[in-house]
Amino acid sequence: MDNRSNTIAGWVLGAGIVALGVTIVTGEMFHAERPEKMGYPVEGVTGVETGGGAEAEKPAAFYLASADPAKGAETFKKCTACHNADKGGPNLVGPNIYGIVDQPIGKHAAGFAYSPAISGKGGSWTWDNLFAWLKSPSSFATGTKMTFAGLSNPQDRANVIAFLNSKSDAPKPMPAAPAAAPAAGGAAAGGTTNAAAAAEAKQPPQGDKAKDQPILTENKATPGKNVKDMAAPSVDGRASQTKK
Structure with missing residues (x-):
């Protein structure tokens, strides 16, 4: 019994040593540090995967200007279980x-029991309010009984609003797209150009500088005595004298 127990214990100990060794070896072979940014970047996609933020949503009028009531009717089919x-x-x-x-x-449909969250909201169903309501009813009116999660796609919301606008005795004119803001780079470039032009305007013409330069005369050009006062050497080395 003792020999068998020792044999079993030896095999168990040996197996443990082998397992530990395999763990160490494989850990070194497949060692990898946690990346600074998780996931794999996909070209053309922004968000958590690439570490960037999603594009900011534009105002409702931007999407409503190109809204399609026919597409809105298709999306509205999700709402027909609760709304007519x-x-x-x-x-x-x-x-x-x-x-x-x-x-x-909260006062449009006669005879309907609106929740206090809606009936006490106040205001009217403007383009912006409908846009916000369809995005997230619970955020627009906290405590509403409407359990619909909302439409995350802003163009889908605009299409549904265009469809609802068509379901009226007097549909309202759809809003125009807001004017695009001027690019900051253009203004900066214009300012630089204007500054350069102003600086250039302050520079005097090159021709004027030439006129202002002094002209050297014969007297000024020769240091010392005047040229006429200098005696010319004679052939024998003596200065020539003027006869009286």
Whole structure:
């Protein structure tokens, strides 16, 4: 019994040593440090994967200017389980929303029991309010009974609003796209150009400088005595004298 127990214990100890050795070896072979940024970057995609932020959402008017009511009708099919958008249609789980654009919030559908979160919201269903409501009902009106999570795509929201606007006796004109802000680089470039032009205007003409330069006369050009006062040497080395 003792020999068998010792043999078993030896095998167990040996197996443990082998397992430990394999763990150390494989750990060294496949050692890798945690990358600073997790995930794999995908070209043309922004967000968590590339470490950059998602593009900021533009104002509602930007998307509404190109909204398509036909596409909005397709997206609105997700809402038909709770809402009816036909004239004279009944209230369902949610109120009838025919002609809802510019109507008071929480008071449009007669006979519908709005939640206090909606009935006490105040204001009207403007383009911006509808845009915010369709993005996240719970954020727009905390405590609302509407459980719809919202539409994350801003163009889908704009299309639905265009569809709802068409479901009216008097559809409203869709807003125009907001004017684009001037590029900061253009203004800076213009300022640089103007500054350079102003600096150049202060420079005197090159021709004027030439006029202002003094002209050397014969007297000024020769140091010492005047040229006429200097005696010319004679052939024998003596200065010539003027006869009286």
